[in-house]
Amino acid sequence: MTITEFVVSRLNYWIYVILMMIGLFAMISKKNLIKKLIGMSIFQTAIILFYVSMGVKEESNIPILEHNIAHASDHAEASDHGQVEEIRAENYANPLPHVLMLTAIVVGVATLGVGLAVVQKIHQEFGTIEEPEILAKIKSGHG
Amino acid sequence: MVDQYPAIILLAPFFAAIAVSLFGSWKNGLCLPMAIIALGISLAASIALLGQVAAEGEIVYLLGGWSRPFGIEFRIDPLNAMLLVVVTTVALLTAVYSTQAAVLETPNKYPQFYTLFLLLVTGLLGMSLTGDAFNLYVLVEVASLTSYALIAMHSKRAVLASFNYIIMGTIGASFYLLGVGYLYIKTGSLNMVDIREILQETGLYGSKTIMVAFMLIMVGVWIKMAFFPLHGWLPNAYSYAPSSTSCILAPLMTKVTVYVMIRMMLTVFGPEYVFQYLGWSNVVVWMAVLAIVAGSIMALAQTDLKKMFSYIIVAEVGYMVGGVWLANETAFIGAFYHVISDAFMTLCLFLAAGAIITKTGKRSISEMEGLFRKMPWTMVGFVIAALSMIGIPPTCGFFSKWYLINGAIEAGHWGYVVALLFSSLINAILFFKVFEVAYFSKPSHGQEKDENQPESAGTDGVGEPPATMLAPLLITASGLLLIGIFNQDIVILIRQAVSSFGFIGFLN
Amino acid sequence: MKTLGAIAVIITGALLLYASEDFPAWGDPHSPASQYRVSQHYILKTFEETSVPNMVTAILADYRGYDTLFETVVIFTAGIAIIAILRGPIDKRVRLRLASEKKLRESNLILAQTCRLLVPIIQLFALYVIAHGHHSPGGGFQGGVIFGGSLILLAISFQLQTALDRVSEKKAILLAGVGVLIYSGIGLVCLLLGGNFLDYSILHNLLQVDPITARSHGILGVEIGVAFTVASIMFAIYANLSSRGRMKGGL
Amino acid sequence: MIWQFDIIILGFLLIAAILALRETDLLSATMIFGVYSFLMCLLWAEMAAVDVAFTEAAVGAGASTVFLISTIYNTKRKSSD
Numbered sequence: 001m002t003i004t005e006f007v008v009s010r011l012n013y014w015i016y017v018i019l020m021m022i023g024l025f026a027m028i029s030k031k032n033l034i035k036k037l038i039g040m041s042i043f044q045t046a047i048i049l050f051y052v053s054m055g056v057k058e059e060s061n062i063p064i065l066e067h068n069i070a071h072a073s074d075h076a077e078a079s080d081h082g083q084v085e086e087i088r089a090e091n092y093a094n095p096l097p098h099v100l101m102l103t104a105i106v107v108g109v110a111t112l113g114v115g116l117a118v119v120q121k122i123h124q125e126f127g128t129i130e131e132p133e134i135l136a137k138i139k140s141g142h143g
Numbered sequence: 144m145v146d147q148y149p150a151i152i153l154l155a156p157f158f159a160a161i162a163v164s165l166f167g168s169w170k171n172g173l174c175l176p177m178a179i180i181a182l183g184i185s186l187a188a189s190i191a192l193l194g195q196v197a198a199e200g201e202i203v204y205l206l207g208g209w210s211r212p213f214g215i216e217f218r219i220d221p222l223n224a225m226l227l228v229v230v231t232t233v234a235l236l237t238a239v240y241s242t243q244a245a246v247l248e249t250p251n252k253y254p255q256f257y258t259l260f261l262l263l264v265t266g267l268l269g270m271s272l273t274g275d276a277f278n279l280y281v282l283v284e285v286a287s288l289t290s291y292a293l294i295a296m297h298s299k300r301a302v303l304a305s306f307n308y309i310i311m312g313t314i315g316a317s318f319y320l321l322g323v324g325y326l327y328i329k330t331g332s333l334n335m336v337d338i339r340e341i342l343q344e345t346g347l348y349g350s351k352t353i354m355v356a357f358m359l360i361m362v363g364v365w366i367k368m369a370f371f372p373l374h375g376w377l378p379n380a381y382s383y384a385p386s387s388t389s390c391i392l393a394p395l396m397t398k399v400t401v402y403v404m405i406r407m408m409l410t411v412f413g414p415e416y417v418f419q420y421l422g423w424s425n426v427v428v429w430m431a432v433l434a435i436v437a438g439s440i441m442a443l444a445q446t447d448l449k450k451m452f453s454y455i456i457v458a459e460v461g462y463m464v465g466g467v468w469l470a471n472e473t474a475f476i477g478a479f480y481h482v483i484s485d486a487f488m489t490l491c492l493f494l495a496a497g498a499i500i501t502k503t504g505k506r507s508i509s510e511m512e513g514l515f516r517k518m519p520w521t522m523v524g525f526v527i528a529a530l531s532m533i534g535i536p537p538t539c540g541f542f543s544k545w546y547l548i549n550g551a552i553e554a555g556h557w558g559y560v561v562a563l564l565f566s567s568l569i570n571a572i573l574f575f576k577v578f579e580v581a582y583f584s585k586p587s588h589g590q591e592k593d594e595n596q597p598e599s600a601g602t603d604g605v606g607e608p609p610a611t612m613l614a615p616l617l618i619t620a621s622g623l624l625l626i627g628i629f630n631q632d633i634v635i636l637i638r639q640a641v642s643s644f645g646f647i648g649f650l651n
Numbered sequence: 652m653k654t655l656g657a658i659a660v661i662i663t664g665a666l667l668l669y670a671s672e673d674f675p676a677w678g679d680p681h682s683p684a685s686q687y688r689v690s691q692h693y694i695l696k697t698f699e700e701t702s703v704p705n706m707v708t709a710i711l712a713d714y715r716g717y718d719t720l721f722e723t724v725v726i727f728t729a730g731i732a733i734i735a736i737l738r739g740p741i742d743k744r745v746r747l748r749l750a751s752e753k754k755l756r757e758s759n760l761i762l763a764q765t766c767r768l769l770v771p772i773i774q775l776f777a778l779y780v781i782a783h784g785h786h787s788p789g790g791g792f793q794g795g796v797i798f799g800g801s802l803i804l805l806a807i808s809f810q811l812q813t814a815l816d817r818v819s820e821k822k823a824i825l826l827a828g829v830g831v832l833i834y835s836g837i838g839l840v841c842l843l844l845g846g847n848f849l850d851y852s853i854l855h856n857l858l859q860v861d862p863i864t865a866r867s868h869g870i871l872g873v874e875i876g877v878a879f880t881v882a883s884i885m886f887a888i889y890a891n892l893s894s895r896g897r898m899k900g901g902l
Numbered sequence: 903m904i905w906q907f908d909i910i911i912l913g914f915l916l917i918a919a920i921l922a923l924r925e926t927d928l929l930s931a932t933m934i935f936g937v938y939s940f941l942m943c944l945l946w947a948e949m950a951a952v953d954v955a956f957t958e959a960a961v962g963a964g965a966s967t968v969f970l971i972s973t974i975y976n977t978k979r980k981s982s983d
Contacts, residue, residue, distance in 0.1 A: 022919050027313075047321050051324050053949065054684050064786070087694065089691050093950035095690070096684075097951075106725060109965055112966055114288055116973040118291070120737060120896075128978075208853075214714050255731050259731060282721060327684055331690060354670075355666055796965055
């Protein structure tokens with residue numbers, strides 16, 4: 001295995017870890033609440049990147065049957081089986097991670113939406129979206 | 144119809160939630176009856192299902208009619224059948240309690256409150272039912288999103304608590320999701336039973352990926368259940384939430400997540416892998432010891448009633464995690480029995496706290512003077528819950544601790560025994576501190592107190608809360624006694640489930 | 652917090668990198684995830700069992716339809732949650748700011764005309780994406796988001812009120828509920844006809860087709876439900892976030 | 903999959919993620935985050951996950967960005983870090 005092959009076979013998994021850690025670090029250490037939420041989105045998309053990466057197959061196509069195959073197997077009973085072009089699993093990317101990640105994306109945007117609503121509410125109540133300022137306001141009995 | 148019970152349990156609150164969102168804003172009065180009827184149906188179906196499971200053993204319900212690894216399935220064994228009954232009962236009692244509380248605390252958001260409430264119950268029921276690792280994530284998110292909103296609906300501080308909960312909750316759920324991904328990349332399956340079979344058959348125990356997957360899932364679940372070093376979000380979220388929200392969240396969220404942990408350990412990875420191959424139980428039990436001690440000490444430092452209860456929950460989570468990880472049958476029975484009894488104990492405490500706070504408007508323990516005289520029935524419920532928390536015999540708290548301690552002695556883990564006794568002692572101190580104030584101190588500033596009270600409280604001081612608040616409290620309190628008295632029946636059911644996992648022989 | 656966070660992040664990252672050493676190579680067609688019977692079955696049998704060429708759509712709405720139901724519920728929950736969080740008494744400060752903002756808006760002719768031209772086309776495309784999800788990438792979610800996006804575009808380029816006149820917030824929530832109801836209602840019909848929840852093949856008597864085509868039709872019905880919910884909730888979320896839950900002013 | 907393409911986008915992704923979090927003007931941060939989402943979408947399309955890419959293009963680069971902008975409009979634009 002050459003260096004390039006090795007790097008290519010691993011790069012996606014390395015980068016997803018790095019992206020995820022960037023997001024996680026932002027979620028923990030950023031003071032601005034919107035920044036935290038951006039970090040959260042990066043964190044979530046990194047996980048989605050991981051899932052999608054594991055569904056990839058070399059030389060494979062998108063997981064939608066080509067028209068002729070779909071059409072041929074429509075009449076599979078009528079024609080002889082040998083004539084019909086068979087579906088081969090290695091020609092299509094693994095569809096299951098894609099399905100799961102559709103769900104994860106939607107969950108991500110839902111969480112982001114609720115998070116942003118809470119941020120707006122915090123801004124209404126405390127007049128700021130910087131965490132230390134909010135905590136200071138609570139401490140001084142304002143909260 | 145009989146084989147559709149699992150679907151009915153889940154769908155009753157689910158359809159009620161949609162109905163509330165559709166018709167609720169048109170007629171506010173419809174929300175509560177719909178919620179109560181739906182939860183009643185769900186409760187009846189879950190009791191029937193429990194009977195069925197106890198008689199026939201594990202039940203599998205295939206959603207969409209797709210067989211095991213291809214579709215999603217519900218797997219119901221005695222453990223989650225019992226959990227379903229607990230969830231629906233607690234939800235029903237809280238719904239009754241919310242009759243008055245929701246009007247007072249979230250006045251202009253009545254339909255939204257009930258929609259979210261029912262969806263939360265749906266999420267929790269789904270979490271206990273499902274047999275699919277990824278589906279669990281989706282339902283965890285349903286339950287989490289609703290709880291973020293339910294918490295943030297109330298006061299100023301609650302909003303900030305909710306934000307921290309969103310951040311922590313998302314980290315937890317994402318770690319879980321990543322763990323499932325790690326399992327998937329190695330096994331190619333998402334079905335819990337299927338994953339365990341593949342792990343056993345293909346000899347994946349030695350794989351680093353599986354080990355990290357296990358760690359990720361555990362950390363994710365621990366964040367969600369507020370296991371000690373990861374508990375940061377819980378106390379503020381639960382104590383500043385509106386009372387009907389904390390009444391449903393505090394008893395159920397942590398308990399259902401503990402069940403999720405049990406399911407992950409026993410159904411997905413299998414006890415062989417977790418206890419025998421990895422052999423981390425000692426470390427985790429020590430973490431649990433730390434959680435119990437730290438939770439108790441932090442509870443001792445609180446002056447706010449609800450916050451004190453929240454830290455007690457942190458300690459209780461330590462009990463349950465420790466009990467499960469002690470890796471023997473007795474301790475496991477104790478842990479699961481504690482899941483059930485703690486759900487009702489916490490419910491009882493939070494119902495009492497809710498009643499006290501709504502009636503008096505006071506949150507601080509030092510302001511509870513003379514409550515025994517003013518609200519005797521509320522305090523009866525409170526005392527029973529407190530006795531159960533401390534672990535006085537006829538109540539269920541005693542029996543769970545009994546099994547936990549016996550299990551710990553069996554496993555030779557004395558640190559856990561000491562921590563349990565220490566925590567009981569602290570609980571005793573905590574509750575007697577409250578009793579002392581509530582029973583012996585006389586209200587020092589009699590008359591001028593009236594001005595601070597909410598309109599709901601009468602003009603001449605404080606009386607009993609309305610029946611809709613008092614009834615659930617007293618039912619729960621009597622439930623604590625009943626669970627204690629009928630402990631043998633519950634233990635038999637748990638034993639039935641445990642025997643199928645094959646615990647014996649995993650002593651460390 | 653910063654050092655603590657950094658330590659936690661570095662430990663987690665190291666652990667994840669350590670585990671990734673063990674992964675099958677990226678793009679390896681023989682990785683366990685692709686070799687195991689679940690994935691194989693989905694690729695080879697989906698068309699045979701559901702007559703939908705787009706495997707993702709078929710798995711999403713049929714094999715794992717229960718997941719997708721709750722995915723829709725997550726979106727629905729988010730909409731309700733945001734309303735529940737943001738709704739409150741009206742704040743005077745904001746009202747003042749809105750009044751000054753209003754004048755700036757109305758005059759932009761090019762923007763208004765382009766938007767007027769674009770919105771119907773976007774909506775048409777959204778409907779196409781929803782309906783053609785069986786054969787090409789797309790489906791209820793994507794189409795729904797695009798449809799919701801067209802309403803958001805309307806609200807951005809005119810005023811929030813312009814869009815709200817067409818779909819009020821109440822209507823949006825109602826439509827979202829209807830969407831979830833369509834989805835779960837199809838499931839419930841399956842249950843009432845004697846099958847399991849969401850077992851669309853049982854609908855074949857009702858639809859007068861064979862069970863496999865019934866699955867395909869069931870998937871279409873479900874996608875429509877999803878699209879309803881997603882489109883209206885996306886708009887409702889935007890309307891609430893941009894106006895702080897007051898349904899006035901906006902971006 | 904086309905690995906050359908993959909490597910280039912992964913590089914850009916890292917840059918975009920770091921910039922989005924370092925930018926103190928929240929509106930710019932949001933825009934860079936939109937770029938990040940769009941790059942993700944490209945990457946997934948390249949990995950044959952067309953449905954996911956489509957959703958990300960609509961949800962991540964579209965809806966999320968709009969939600970973020972409307973929140974920034976209602977709160978404030980400057981961030982301390």
